[in-house]
Amino acid sequence: MLANAPAPTKTKINSLQTNNLETLKRNKRENSNKDVLEYSAPVFGRPRMYYTITPNTFEEIIFWKLNNNLDNFIFKFENKFYSDAKLNDARIGGGHIRKNAETIWNNWSRIYDFWQNTGKRNKIKIVTVSNFGSSLQNIESIELFEENSFIENKYLEKLWTDFNSDLPKEYIYIDLGVIEDKNDNFILNKLKEKYPKLNISYFEVFEKKDYSFFDKSFSTKFKIKSNDELIYPIQTLNYKFTFITKKWLNEDLPKLIDNENLIQNWKSNFINWQNEINRQINEDLSKYGNDERGRALKRTWKGNNINEIKNKLLSLNHILETIDSKFKLNEVYNKVQNLEKDINELKSQINKLNQKISEIQNSLNKNENLENCANIAGTISASTGWIPYIGTLISTVSGTVASICTVINA
Numbered sequence: 001m002l003a004n005a006p007a008p009t010k011t012k013i014n015s016l017q018t019n020n021l022e023t024l025k026r027n028k029r030e031n032s033n034k035d036v037l038e039y040s041a042p043v044f045g046r047p048r049m050y051y052t053i054t055p056n057t058f059e060e061i062i063f064w065k066l067n068n069n070l071d072n073f074i075f076k077f078e079n080k081f082y083s084d085a086k087l088n089d090a091r092i093g094g095g096h097i098r099k100n101a102e103t104i105w106n107n108w109s110r111i112y113d114f115w116q117n118t119g120k121r122n123k124i125k126i127v128t129v130s131n132f133g134s135s136l137q138n139i140e141s142i143e144l145f146e147e148n149s150f151i152e153n154k155y156l157e158k159l160w161t162d163f164n165s166d167l168p169k170e171y172i173y174i175d176l177g178v179i180e181d182k183n184d185n186f187i188l189n190k191l192k193e194k195y196p197k198l199n200i201s202y203f204e205v206f207e208k209k210d211y212s213f214f215d216k217s218f219s220t221k222f223k224i225k226s227n228d229e230l231i232y233p234i235q236t237l238n239y240k241f242t243f244i245t246k247k248w249l250n251e252d253l254p255k256l257i258d259n260e261n262l263i264q265n266w267k268s269n270f271i272n273w274q275n276e277i278n279r280q281i282n283e284d285l286s287k288y289g290n291d292e293r294g295r296a297l298k299r300t301w302k303g304n305n306i307n308e309i310k311n312k313l314l315s316l317n318h319i320l321e322t323i324d325s326k327f328k329l330n331e332v333y334n335k336v337q338n339l340e341k342d343i344n345e346l347k348s349q350i351n352k353l354n355q356k357i358s359e360i361q362n363s364l365n366k367n368e369n370l371e372n373c374a375n376i377a378g379t380i381s382a383s384t385g386w387i388p389y390i391g392t393l394i395s396t397v398s399g400t401v402a403s404i405c406t407v408i409n410a
Contacts, residue, residue, distance in 0.1 A: 033151065035085040039092050049092075049100055049137075051081070051126045052145050055153035058115060058124060061104075062234050065112075066226040070105055077101035100128050103137040114142045120233060121150040159224075159232045162197040167239060175217075176243040182208060182218055190243065191222070202227050206236060211252070217242035262319045270312060277305060310357055317350050 035057050038050040053061070057080065064073045078097045104111060104126070115124065123145040128137045160167050166174060179190045184205040192200045208220040219242045224232045285301065288294035320343065 035081060037081050037085045037087050037092060037097075039089040039096070041091070047130045048140065049096060049128045051100070051128070052123050053126065054123055054151060055120055056155065059120075059153065059155045059233050060230060062112065062115075063226060063230040065105070065108055066234060070102070073105055074098050074101040077104070099137055103128050103139060107139045110139065111142060116235065118144060119150070120156050121153050122147060123149075123151065153233070155230065155233045162199075162232075163195055164197075166195075167237070172239060173219075174239055174241050176241055178244050178246060178249070181245050181247050182210070182243075184208075187220055187241075187243070191241070199231060202232055211244075211248055217244055218248070219243075262322060266312075266316060266319055273308070273312070306357055310354060313350055313354055313357075317347060320347050320350070 033054060033056075035054055036050075036052040038052075039047070040050070041047040060080070061077070064076045067073070078094050078101060081097050082092075082094050111126065118124070124142060125145040126142050127140040129140040130137050176187070176190045176194055180186045187205055187208075188200050188203060191203065192198055202224050204223040204225050206221045206223045209218060211218050219240045221240060222237045224234055224237065226234050280301070285298060288297045288301075323343065
C-alpha cells in the first residue's frame, strides 16, 4: 500500500521546506538569546566547562557580584545556568556549576576588566579548567563569542534610551549647560533636567574637575552604581560631561576680563588722560579768553581731544575684538546665553558713539552750535547698562562719554 501512495506534490515539498527553514530561524533566534553551557572530559586531559554568556546575563552577574555575598552569588549563578541555560551534556550537574561560580568570583577582576573593554553587546565565552588532584579550577580563557555578531543588551539599551540616544559608541563631551555651582546635587539635578527619563538615584559624580581653558569648562564623569534593582549597566561612563557654573560666570569671569592686561592698561591710560583733561579745563582754558583768538584756540583744543577720544575708542574696540575672539576660542558663548549678543551690543554702542563724535567734529569744523551732549551720554548709558559680567568695560565707556561732554562744553 505504501508503494502505491502518491508522491508529495511540489507545493507540499516547498511548504515543508519553508516550515523547516522558519523553524531553524526561530531556533537560532532563541538560542542566540540563551546562555550555553558545554562540557568536555577527554580521556587524556583535564575536564573543561565552556560558558557562552549573553550580555543580559553578564550584567546580572555583575549585579550579583557587587552585592558582595559569595553564597548568594553561587546560588544565583547555579540557578541561572542550571535552570535557564542550554546544557549540551547530561553530565553537567549543579556541583560543576557551583565550583565554576566560585572560580569566577575568585577571578573577578580579570573577567570584569575584559567585559568593560568590550562593546557590551556580544556574548563572551569563559573556559574553566580543572586542576589534577584538586577541587579548584582556573580560568583558562576569556574571549568574545562571534565578535561581529551583536545581540541585545537590554540594560545598555535602556541607558541609551534614557539618555535620548546621546551616548554614542565613541568618547565625546556632553554639555550640561549652566548650573548653580559644582556641588554634586546641582550636577545630578542638571543631568535629570537634561534627561528627564534618567533615574539619577543610580548615578554618582566621579572625577569632577574645576574650570580649565583646555576643556573650556568644568567637567565630571558619572558612575552607575548598584542599587535595589538592576536597570542600567553598572559601570563608569566613559563620557566627559561639561558645564559652567553661575558662580564662575558672576564672580570669576568678570575678574578674568577685568584683569586682562589690555583692559588694565587701557583703563589706566584713559584715567591719566581724563585727569589731564580736567586739569586743562580748570587751569588752562580760562586763560584763552573769550575773544575771537581765544575761541579759536578752544575750538582747536576741542578738536584735538575729540580726535584723541576717537583713537581711544578705536583701541577699546580692538580690545573687545580680542576678548570676543578669546570667548569664541574657549567656547564660552556656547555655554552662556546672550553673552555674545551683549559683547556685540557693546561694540555697536562704541560705533554709535564714534558716529556722534564725527558729527561733533563736523559741527566744530563748521563753527555750528553743538547738540546737547547729555543726550549722547544718556543714550549710551541706557543701551549698555544691562550688559552682564563686564562691569569694567561699561564704566570705561561711560567715562569716555562723560569726557566727551566735558570737552564739548568747555
